[in-house]
Amino acid sequence: MTQVADKASDRIARRQVDKFAERRAQLAASALRTLSELGYARTSLREIAQNSEFSHGVLHYYFRDKVDLITHCVRQYKAECVTRYDQIVATADSAEELRQGFAATLARTLVDDAPMHRLWYDLRNQSMFEESFRADVLEIDQSLERMIWRIAVQFAELAGASLAVGPATAYALFDGLFQQGLLRHLAGQDDAADELRASVGDVLDGLLVRRP
Amino acid sequence: MTQVADKASDRIARRQVDKFAERRAQLAASALRTLSELGYARTSLREIAQNSEFSHGVLHYYFRDKVDLITHCVRQYKAECVTRYDQIVATADSAEELRQGFAATLARTLVDDAPMHRLWYDLRNQSMFEESFRADVLEIDQSLERMIWRIAVQFAELAGASLAVGPATAYALFDGLFQQGLLRHLAGQDDAADELRASVGDVLDGLLVRRP
């Protein structure tokens, strides 16, 4: 083969791969929509296909099986989710601004993306029973932990104090607050977001050690 | 009817009701065992029956349908779970003893009852999608919140300080710590229980306001 032919076939191959990956992403998006609506336990491949513009057979053309599809969904979810809060860290000029910005963003996320986050908790829970998603779930969890830790470190630095707990503990605290808020929000408790914002602010303050 | 006859039929009726309730509890126990093993998504009535000494048909004799069975399971779980930590509150003589006792008990529970607690989180999550269990789940959650709050109040009293957060926030924090620990424990991380004990101790300390 000539180099030209090589490049040509490469280009074609890449375009096909890209198209393949693009359709995978498209189907994964439909799957995520369905999953966040129905939950893991009651989401079927036919239901996912019905929420897309394709028939149910195509799912096995782009994904090996159901586990492969959901794993891809989880990874796709991660890519969108993790980097969302770094903007706050970058733009905050004072501890108080960071504190309120973080609390407000969490509260807004609670309302805006409630279905997506209940799905995340659903899949994370599923990984306690099934080993299939465990690796991906743990990886996402660590990403979120790092994200929270960046905020905590920046907050302590702006406040001129040090932190009383480590990354894992800090993440667990805010995750607990968010999950409890999500539970109440989805149960129809209207002040769930406001209470979350307040408690997040309090707890973030409480993480500081007065004398560093 | 005579009073004697009344009493007799009452006694009979009560005995039948008791036997009925007893068998319901027995089947619910089998269901809980199965659910904690497989998770909500993959637990079928036939599997539950196979984990008992009866056939699958009997479940519809004692329970209206699957939702009725699982609701009964959730309630039964609550009765056993909630009162477990009150002993610590009653027997602790110092803040330090209460602190270490609480942290140690949480860590021991993490190891001993891991399957049961992943089921609890599974069902609580399920209530974010399905309204069926929502009322019972919220009731149990409030019970747990009150339990945590009793410990926190007693701890503050023994320490001669006041608390920096309210009941809902306090519960969310420890629930987050426990859930994160459970995730790591079930993923095979051996030091999950130890880390939970340490972080619970730290956070409990952090709840106190130095100057009341």
Next chain:
DNA sequence: AGAAAGTCTTGACGACTGTCCAGACATCGC
């Protein structure tokens, strides 16, 4: 004793599941 009520088993039903496949349709290089 026999009748009645309670308890449990077994088998069946329709619906739904994940998976696979034969073939239709579209797109491509030649």
Next chain:
DNA sequence: GCGATGTCTGGACAGTCGTCAAGACTTTCT
């Protein structure tokens, strides 16, 4: 244009699911 390749459809498959009902067995009442 034609064959080859990639893409997609729709149906079929073997299971499993929740539910129900007919009947057998057991216990209780009279």
